[in-house]
Amino acid sequence: MASLFGKIIRATFWLISARSPEKAGELAFHAFTRTRSIKPQSEKERAALFKARARMAEAETARLMIPGSVVATHVFRPAPGQETGGRVLIVHGYRSRSDHMVAMADALVASGQIVVCLDLPGHGASSGRVLHLPKAVEAIDAAWRQHGPFDAFVGHSFGGPSVMAAAAGAILHVPQRLPGRIVTIAAPSNMEDVFRWAGGLMGLGPEAQNAFERQVLRVAGRPLSEFRVDRLLHDVHIPILAVHAEDDKEVAFANVEAIAALGPHVELMRASGFGHRRIVSALPVIGAVTEFVNRKQHRAEILDLPLSCKNQPVKIEVPNSKRKRRPA
Known part of the structure; x- marks a missing residue:
């Protein structure tokens, strides 16, 4: 069963995509590439x-x-x-x-x-x-x-x-x-597989997913397919x-x-x-x-x-x- 947080994320991207798939793709890339806290996430990692x-x-x-x-x-x-x-x-x-x-x-x-x-x-x-x-x-x-x-x-x-x-x-x-x-x-x-996995987690539709993947061309100078x-x-x-x-x-x-x-x-x-x-x-x-x-x-x-x-x-x-x- 999907977590409550996951459901909220998917609903948010669905609402943004309905108005602007391009904006949804940009926000998805921002969320995907933002690093998390460097603090240990478990006792095993801390040890x-x-x-x-x-x-x-x-x-x-x-x-x-x-x-x-x-x-x-x-x-x-x-x-x-x-x-x-x-x-x-x-x-x-x-x-x-x-x-x-x-x-x-x-x-x-x-x-x-x-x-x-x-x-x-x-x-x-x-x-x-x-x-x-x-x-x-x-x-x-x-x-x-x-x-x-x-x-x-x-x-x-x-x-x-x-x-x-x-x-x-x-x-x-x-x-x-x-x-x-x-x-x-x-x-x-x-890396296409990684982006499709991430897009699925965020509930991106086809147009927003394409916009999400196009961000790679912007930062790398090459399309994701390369x-x-x-x-x-x-x-x-x-x-x-x-x-x-x-x-x-x-x-x-x-x-x-x-x-x-x-x-x-x-x-x-x-x-x-x-x-x-x-x-x-x-x-x-x-x-x-x-x-x-x-x-x-x-x-x-x-x-x-x-x-x-x-x-x-x-x-x-x-x-x-x-x-x-x-x-x-």
Whole structure:
């Protein structure tokens, strides 16, 4: 049964749409891209932030200006003499923050990588109340200019399309930032699906939905239809590791299959049993990401692979018996 608040939202947009579908679409975009409070929303989240507090305090934090926001980056360095020279940028998902990516960062640091965790606008230690894909790419660009170039991008959830858009140069007013390789974890592959889901929640009719989607052209310089992985990365043939759990309740497993369909330069990892959020701290996933980022493989070798090669999925199954699943 829909909540009372949800019913009120849908009724409000229905009334606005009756007078002006264009205005309803504009307001829907404003509501969709407005970030929520950064305060913990549950005891579990509060405990996770407390656990990460000491490690986050050890990071070198820099604050970088982008239009409408000051974004925070947190730099973790290996011990002296253990650096490999590699640099990795980690980008969290919506309603998350760098604190939740500490386990991933620590494993990469232990392997010799310098790791930069980025707080997206309106999240973690970053200011601002608006977040959409162009804003995320602006933040990635600022991190690149301050700390890059990066050998790898790692993006979880919304961070996945964000790093892919940055690598593709998809936002017209932001330079392309192409790393040596990309890792996506539980990432959406088609932003049209995300907008249709959001429009459905708000009860937008066809005309208001079209106006809602047209806002992307205004902020990104490209229509929403361009923000799907097969169009973003059709000319980008760097190594990609795409990780997803088949029990992900927030982002369907079909999204990672779309990423894997890009070609033989993509490796698909099934991380069953870890859902949407636990996946970033799951030891098998962290191990696979660390190995992939540190793998010595020249980009030319990837480009020379025959297009007829098939992906070789890496399947990691976690016994679900006696495991209590947390709702995503």
